[in-house]
Amino acid sequence: MAEGAEAFIVINNVSKKFGGNYVLRDISATIHLGEILGLIGRSGAGKSVLINMLRGTEEYRPDAGSVIYRFNTCNTCGHLDLPFPGRKCGKCGKDMEVQEIDFWALDKDDPLRGAIHRRIAIMLQRTFALFGDMSVIENIFEALGPDMDDHKKIDRSLELLNMVNLQHRVTHIARDLSGGEKQRCVLARQLARDPLLFLADEPTGTLDPQTADMVHETLVKAVRESGMAMVVTSHWPKAINMMADRAIWLESGEMMKIGPPEEVTKEFMVGFEPNIEKEVDVGQPLIRIENAKRYFYSYARGVVKAVDGVTFDVNEKEIIGLVGLSGAGKTTLSRLIAGLNVVSDGKVSVRVGDDWVDMSVPGPEGRGRATQYIGILHQEFTLYPFDTILQNLTVCIGINLPAELAKMKAIQTLLAVGFTRTQVDRILYAYPDTLSVGEKQRVALAQVLIREPRLVILDEPTGTMDP
Numbered sequence: 512m513a514e515g516a517e518a519f520i521v522i523n524n525v526s527k528k529f530g531g532n533y534v535l536r537d538i539s540a541t542i543h544l545g546e547i548l549g550l551i552g553r554s555g556a557g558k559s560v561l562i563n564m565l566r567g568t569e570e571y572r573p574d575a576g577s578v579i580y581r582f583n584t585c586n587t588c589g590h591l592d593l594p595f596p597g598r599k600c601g602k603c604g605k606d607m608e609v610q611e612i613d614f615w616a617l618d619k620d621d622p623l624r625g626a627i628h629r630r631i632a633i634m635l636q637r638t639f640a641l642f643g644d645m646s647v648i649e650n651i652f653e654a655l656g657p658d659m660d661d662h663k664k665i666d667r668s669l670e671l672l673n674m675v676n677l678q679h680r681v682t683h684i685a686r687d688l689s690g691g692e693k694q695r696c697v698l699a700r701q702l703a704r705d706p707l708l709f710l711a712d713e714p715t716g717t718l719d720p721q722t723a724d725m726v727h728e729t730l731v732k733a734v735r736e737s738g739m740a741m742v743v744t745s746h747w748p749k750a751i752n753m754m755a756d757r758a759i760w761l762e763s764g765e766m767m768k769i770g771p772p773e774e775v776t777k778e779f780m781v782g783f784e785p786n787i788e789k790e791v792d793v794g795q796p797l798i799r800i801e802n803a804k805r806y807f808y809s810y811a812r813g814v815v816k817a818v819d820g821v822t823f824d825v826n827e828k829e830i831i832g833l834v835g836l837s838g839a840g841k842t843t844l845s846r847l848i849a850g851l852n853v854v855s856d857g858k859v860s861v862r863v864g865d866d867w868v869d870m871s872v873p874g875p876e877g878r879g880r881a882t883q884y885i886g887i888l889h890q891e892f893t894l895y896p897f898d899t900i901l902q903n904l905t906v907c908i909g910i911n912l913p914a915e916l917a918k919m920k921a922i923q924t925l926l927a928v929g930f931t932r933t934q935v936d937r938i939l940y941a942y943p944d945t946l947s948v949g950e951k952q953r954v955a956l957a958q959v960l961i962r963e964p965r966l967v968i969l970d971e972p973t974g975t976m977d978p
Contacts, residue, residue, distance in 0.1 A: 756772075
């Protein structure tokens with residue numbers, strides 16, 4: 512951010528309640544031109560609420576306070592630009608005028624509201640919203656809009672895919688990408704909109720460290736070159752320190768501190784104790800993977816070796832981690848173990864009692880003997896949106912117990928995944944859309960654990976959670 516940069520967005524004492532509880536309370540801040548403002552806090556602190564309020568999402572309309580935008584506006588064609596005095600309109604060439612706009616005071620059908628919304632890009636937590644049947648480059652084409660000719664679209668699309676390190680996936684169908692690759696494709700689509708404000712809500716929570724650093728650098732470069740502003744949220748101090756010019760620490764909807772990122776993140780981390788490692792006597796082998804291979808076939812690339820000749824055992828009471836870059840095959844291997852995909856060659860077996868079950872054999876007498884003892888948390892998880900959290904943990908997933916016993920078990924499982932008793936009381940009869948993304952992920956983990964599986968498979972289980 513240039514020293515002495517002008518104010519772009521002014522947040523004045525905004526507050527927001529959901530279900531009678533404050534999720535934001537008396538928040539004030541100024542975002543300057545070319546500035547990257549970081550938001551850090553625990554899961555449920557209010558970071559995503561503030562992001563959606565800045566975006567103009569109606570459900571996040573503040574109960575009190577205001578959000579003021581300063582834009583160059585063209586009265587001829589309605590185009591908006593950054594508030595530099597004396598600029599001509601980039602669309603029609605006419606004069607522009609700097610205006611201060613109270614976004615939430617505008618009528619819902621005011622054209623100015625729509626114009627502002629179009630100049631704001633947002634990358635939501637764990638968002639994989641792509642055209643699944645289209646190729647990666649076609650997804651970028653769609654985001655560039657109809658005003659650009661096809662030759663320029665091709666050049667710009669390839670430039671954006673190179674920025675997010677997806678140039679090797681240009682012709683791949685979007686639904687076949689890994690979770691991290693999908694998230695990078697979403698990032699490229701948002702950058703294609705040429706935004707004046709970029710809102711990044713946990714943009715690298717599910718990415719490997721190398722790819723995350725690359726995305727951080729891409730975002731910073733985009734801000735510095737365009738002069739736009741960015742608000743980025745994260746649970747992780749490294750991400751905030753790497754990108755932000757200033758940082759805000761939110762806790763239970765209140766601003767605890769604002770200032771230089773290193774100072775803010777240092778205070779935020781006070782009280783986080785390192786885990787103490789314990790020696791555990793492991794049992795007998797429970798999973799056996801022997802030269803497992805899983806190949807896919809692509810019209811553009813031919814044979815894709817997602818898993819190629821993997822061999823290892825996993826024992827009872829043992830935790831084994833799968834580490835690799837985005838697209839390395841971690842999710843595919845997890846699905847082979849769970850019986851959701853079958854090997855192209857080799858063998859994956861799970862022990863049930865004294866018998867080894869071949870996970871490539873379908874039916875109740877095949878892998879069905881083992882799947883009832885396996886719990887899996889998918890990277891792209893979802894909850895039942897029209898049922899309460901208690902229902903999500905009981906009747907929705909087939910927990911057939913007396914009501915009071917089922918409730919007690921749900922409460923104990925929520926406590927086990929990190930909720931406090933006060934938080935459990937708040938969310939138990941709430942619906943998923945009132946929870947933060949990190950809270951939803953803990954509920955999804957509780958759905959897995961409440962069944963008491965013998966084998967648990969967790970695919971990127973903590974990407975949206977605080978330290």
